[in-house]
Amino acid sequence: MKKSILLSLAFGISLLILTGCNDKELSKTKPNVIFILADDMGYGDVSSFNENSKIQTPNIDKLGEQGVKFTDAHTSSAVCTPTRYGVLTGRYNWRSRLKQGVLFGYDKALISQNRKTLPSFLQDNGYKTAGIGKWHLGWDWKNIEAGKDSIDYSQSVENGPSTLGFDYFYGFNGSLDMPPYVWVENDKPTMVPTKSTVNKGKQSWWREGLTSDDFSHELVLPHITDKTISYIEENANKDKPFFVYMPLPAPHTPILPTEEFRGKSGLNDYGDFVIMVDALVGRIMASLEEQGIADNTILIFTADNGCSNQADFDELATKGHDPSYVYRGHKADIFEGGHRVPYVVRWPNKVKPGKSDQLVCTTDLFATLADVLDVPLEDNAAEDSFSFLSLLNVPTNKPKRTSIIHHSINGSFAYRKAEWKTIFCPDSGGWSAPKPGSDGIENLPPFQVYNLTNDAAEEKNLFEQNPEVFAQHKKELADIILNGRSTPGTPQENDAIDFEWKQVDFIKQ
Structure with missing residues (x-):
């Protein structure tokens, strides 16, 4: 009797040990994820997307050669803040209170505390999560209610990244041309700013504002690259997989290529800054190789909208370069140049190299990673996110995106379906x-x-010749707006607002 009990106990202990080992091994099969989001970089600025590009981007090109290159990828908005909202929530930005424009450095948090975000979803599924770089989604500075001159920079911010699913965050609140210029680590400023800086250069300008002694505009891009590589080194081959959201401040203004990159493009400072962005992508790729985790890391590169006119399109045109490639317009516009962006995804363990002309949106990362993990999404999460896993040649039964809503800086809408x-x-x-x-x-x-x-250049308006296309698109757009979601599922509510949403007046017609 005693012998059988001892045998049973031994078997149970062995089973527990084996189960523990299996869980640990299972955690290692989940891929790491790094999402690099350039700022104001055009479709035509990546040489593998533009056969006529005068800027060479060998590292991003290599990433595309080793993975899948999407030629019909779009941001959810033609400007910064809204696209970031869409990436982290899987939801169209105009469902939030921000119906047009962007936030600034002192604005309050945009993402609701009760909303499931991509990092909080990944946390729930065993990931360590980090955000390193430009936030631009607002947080609540201490004492901001009394005005920006009353902020207590010695205190932690409220409703910051750590409350939205990030185990670690290091970055700054607005664009690199929006004060205050203060590093925030895990929701707390690293230093109290005591000086004010301003730069009025043609392309290197930033607005006057408070700047901490440890904040150098010129060194921000290499600094966040170093931080990201350190994070990779510290978390590689650990029990938990990691997710890194790396929103860059470049090549957005201030356009500040370091000495190493000045003159490299032969165009202007903007071209040099793009080359600097490409180099940092190469550093991230090299770090993954050095740690032996490149094969099981999903590495994504894209941009938050099209190139800004601050790049000086006229000057670039004299040298044969168009950041928007063959597409009309640029950042802020409802035209393709405002929101069609380069998008490359590499995952050597699973994804065969290739090219896809399937329609995808930056909101789609959320559903795609949920599909990778085979975890269902709740009805009130990622309402506008479609998995593109099948486009990576990975089997899935999830539906692909068939339409998309575009949004410009002034809140104008466009609806795209097929051609x-x-x-x-x-x-x-x-x-x-x-x-x-x-x-x-x-x-x-x-x-x-x-x-x-x-x-493709949107030169011939066919509105009068195609009333049936207009009528169908208007109906489908209205349904998606009013339904609170574009994916299958229970209808949801758009965020409540206390003002008139003028951009959707046409729905009532």
Whole structure:
């Protein structure tokens, strides 16, 4: 009897040990994930996406050669803050209170504390999570209610990244041209700012504002690269896989290539800054190789919207380079140049190299990683996120994206399905001609319809010839807006607002 009990105990202990080992081994099969998000970088700035590019990006090109290159990828907005919201929530940005424009350095947190985010989802599924770089989603500075001059920089911010699923965060709140210029680590400023700086250079400008002694605009990009590599080294081959969200401040203004990269493009400082971005991608790739984890790491590179006109399109054109490639417009616009971006995904353990012209959106990362982990999403999470796992040649039964809603800086909408795109305004919705409110707008058709297969440059408005396309797109757009989601599932509510949402007046017509 005693012998059988001892044998049973021994068997049970052995089973526990084996189970523990299996759990540990299982955790190692989950891929690490690194998402690099460039800032204001055009589709045509990556040489493998633009056969006429005068900027060479060998590291991003190599990443595309080793993975899948998406040629019809889009950001959820043509500007910074909204796209970041979409990446981290899997939800269209205009469902939040931010219906147009972007946040600034002193603005309060945009993402609700009760919303499931991509990092909090990954935390729930055994990941360590880190954000390193440009936040630009707002947080609540201590005493901000009394005004920016009353902020207590010695205290932690509230509703910051750590409350939204990040185990570790190191970065700054706005764009690199928006004060205050203060590093924040795990929700606490690293130093109290005591000086004010400003730069009025043509492309290197930043707004005047408080700057801490440990913050150097020129060194921000290499600094966050060093931080990211340190994080990789510290967390490689550990029991938990890791997720790194790496939103870059470049090549957004201030355009500040370091001495090593000045003059390398033969174009201007913007071209040099793009080359500097490519070099940091190479450093991340090298770090993964050195740690022996490249094969089981999903590494993604993309941008948050199209290239800004601060790059000086006219100057670049004289040297044969167009950051928007063949597409019309640039950052802020509803045209393709505002939101069509380079998008490459590498995962050597699972993904065969290739190219895809399937429609994808930056909101789709959330559902794709949930699909990788085979974890279902709740109805009130990632409402506008579709898995693109099948496009990586990985078997899945999840539906692919068949349509997308575009959004410009002034809140204008466009709806895309297959080759047809309908723009629900007569203008660019942004900064290129015809600008909203400019002379002659009243003489243009009220809406725009383009066939992108035949007219990638959006030169021939077919609105009057295709009323059935316009009517169908208007109905489908209205349904998606009012349904609170574009994915299958229970209808959801858009965030409550206390002002009129003028951009959707056409839905009531």
